[in-house]
Amino acid sequence: MYQQFYMGKEPTIKRESVDLSSIKTLRQLQSSLGQIFAWADSSSILFHSESQGSLDSLEAIGSAKEAIELRVAGRTSVQSPPGPRVLPVVGNHYELYPDPLGNYDRLFARLGPVIKTTNMGTTIYITNDAEISRHVLREGEFFTKTTSDPSHPLFYMREQTALFTCDSESPAFPLAHKFVPPALSPRAIAHYGPLIQDAARGVLNVFEEMSERALACNIYQYMFKLAGQLVFRVMVGKDLQHFQELNTPPTLAIRLFGEYLKLMKKTSLRPQWHGYLPFGEPARLRVVRNLLFSTIETEMDNATTKGAEPLPLNDPMSPIKAACVADFLARARDTDGQGLPRDILLGNTVVLLGAGFTTTSSLLSWAIYSLVKYPGNQQRLLQELVDHGADGERKWSHDELHAMKFMDCFVKETMRLHSPSFQTGRNAKTDVVLPGGYLIPKGSIVIPCFPTIHKNPAYWDNPTRFEPDRWLDPTVATTATRKGIYSPFAAGARGCVGFNLATMQVKMVLAELVYRYEFEDASTEPVIYDPEFLVVRPLNFYASPIRRTEWPSRSTATK
Numbered sequence: 001m002y003q004q005f006y007m008g009k010e011p012t013i014k015r016e017s018v019d020l021s022s023i024k025t026l027r028q029l030q031s032s033l034g035q036i037f038a039w040a041d042s043s044s045i046l047f048h049s050e051s052q053g054s055l056d057s058l059e060a061i062g063s064a065k066e067a068i069e070l071r072v073a074g075r076t077s078v079q080s081p082p083g084p085r086v087l088p089v090v091g092n093h094y095e096l097y098p099d100p101l102g103n104y105d106r107l108f109a110r111l112g113p114v115i116k117t118t119n120m121g122t123t124i125y126i127t128n129d130a131e132i133s134r135h136v137l138r139e140g141e142f143f144t145k146t147t148s149d150p151s152h153p154l155f156y157m158r159e160q161t162a163l164f165t166c167d168s169e170s171p172a173f174p175l176a177h178k179f180v181p182p183a184l185s186p187r188a189i190a191h192y193g194p195l196i197q198d199a200a201r202g203v204l205n206v207f208e209e210m211s212e213r214a215l216a217c218n219i220y221q222y223m224f225k226l227a228g229q230l231v232f233r234v235m236v237g238k239d240l241q242h243f244q245e246l247n248t249p250p251t252l253a254i255r256l257f258g259e260y261l262k263l264m265k266k267t268s269l270r271p272q273w274h275g276y277l278p279f280g281e282p283a284r285l286r287v288v289r290n291l292l293f294s295t296i297e298t299e300m301d302n303a304t305t306k307g308a309e310p311l312p313l314n315d316p317m318s319p320i321k322a323a324c325v326a327d328f329l330a331r332a333r334d335t336d337g338q339g340l341p342r343d344i345l346l347g348n349t350v351v352l353l354g355a356g357f358t359t360t361s362s363l364l365s366w367a368i369y370s371l372v373k374y375p376g377n378q379q380r381l382l383q384e385l386v387d388h389g390a391d392g393e394r395k396w397s398h399d400e401l402h403a404m405k406f407m408d409c410f411v412k413e414t415m416r417l418h419s420p421s422f423q424t425g426r427n428a429k430t431d432v433v434l435p436g437g438y439l440i441p442k443g444s445i446v447i448p449c450f451p452t453i454h455k456n457p458a459y460w461d462n463p464t465r466f467e468p469d470r471w472l473d474p475t476v477a478t479t480a481t482r483k484g485i486y487s488p489f490a491a492g493a494r495g496c497v498g499f500n501l502a503t504m505q506v507k508m509v510l511a512e513l514v515y516r517y518e519f520e521d522a523s524t525e526p527v528i529y530d531p532e533f534l535v536v537r538p539l540n541f542y543a544s545p546i547r548r549t550e551w552p553s554r555s556t557a558t559k
């Protein structure tokens, strides 16, 4: 017994005839139709006939005399996501820039949870819906990451040898994904604790000088250098000595990374033909890329312990026998005795350094911002440090840092309200219907907008208030991550592999800085973020470190 089903309205209408004879339940029917019509969540399919209205049983569906429409909750038809009016050439550019995050929020409020944006000829769908975000980030039937698609935000750094920048279909992906995560496991990161602490302390002499001379600084500029110093130490074992003097410039590799990412993002916001120009920024992008790779290749080779024994990948103790991550990656061997080919080794070393320090610079800056802008937090953090035995000399272990509950809540809340990541793009593998009935055409890019999801009032109480205590119950974080309402590190097979390192670094820096200094806001204008960078970073946030001369005594409960 065949029945006709369709979804959508002209011109995107799609029809199929389905044999109902072997279907026993409504759920089974939803599931079959979900596959045929590519619904990310088939359980949301509802049935509607023009003459009878909604059909809620198999019998009613089987006996209907006309084609049945597949609808979604609210009994609405499948539709293309709405978007603001598109102007010739520029599209929605002037409706999105220079404040894309604020403008996305305004557009979500006006148009709903999925919006279609067109910027200089590139169409991207953006969502503030957690359930949709979960479907989008799940690598599988419907979505994948294809940076080699010219519409993908990472197209201009589509290195196919490395995590982050490669397509999920790239042959390098499974190989890199086998070797890199063990190098950044919690055990490996705990092993690098002393290096991280030493690198974090590097900044102290310049903050000391600022305190003595009552100076303020653009925090991002210093966190950029500090994060570079931290990540280089762990990745290639090198001390960049970024704080010899107040204004020591960042090392060449760090400057190249900064320029590479800036040029990459700027080029991705221009029309696609612009990226192929043999002069100007696109040409400079290619030059910077090559310079960067050759600079890092030298660092990588210097980092490898010559003549050292290979390290079995399946031995969880292997990472702690390596001097640094690049050393581990060069020496690791799988059960067939195979290691990473040189191009994949280099690509991933570059990406780990770049992905590691740009994101960490931003998170560190927002953490200091949160200390000074949200009253009471510095004092609570200081008290917790004192209660855990801080004395300015203490060597913090991985476990000690993670045992500080308020610190953990503070970092989580900073990443909720000031998420550095905002353009994790995934490509639709087929025409797909997302929850809510949004039809996304095959090949489109969808971006779950984490900063907006993290503040969506549908999921959060007092969403714009900085409230670290909302994380006190540990199940809140697990539930929020599972529901997709909190994903500072994205999720799924292409989620962040460096989150253990990132959280350890930020906690170490906070432990070192907050014990010694009170940070005072010195910004003279409202703080703005950089809309032309890969991550959300503050452009004009100034603060002064003021040397503490007094500390609270230990809380009675901990004495």
Ligand code: HEM
Pocket: 163, 164, 165, 231, 351, 352, 353, 355, 356, 357, 359, 360, 363, 420, 421, 423, 424, 425, 488, 489, 490, 493, 494, 495, 496, 497, 498, 499, 501, 502
């Ligand atoms: C605050 C710090 C960090 C944040 C907010 C962050 C966030 C993210 C996000 C959102 C993604 C997904 C990107 C996408 O799908 O396009 C990602 C991927 C990745 N991150 Fe991080 N990250 C941080 C720190 C780090 C660190 C310290 C490292 C390593 C040193 C790292 C290495 C990576 C890599 C290699 C990927 C790609 C994984 C893949 O393609 O499968 N990240 N990160």
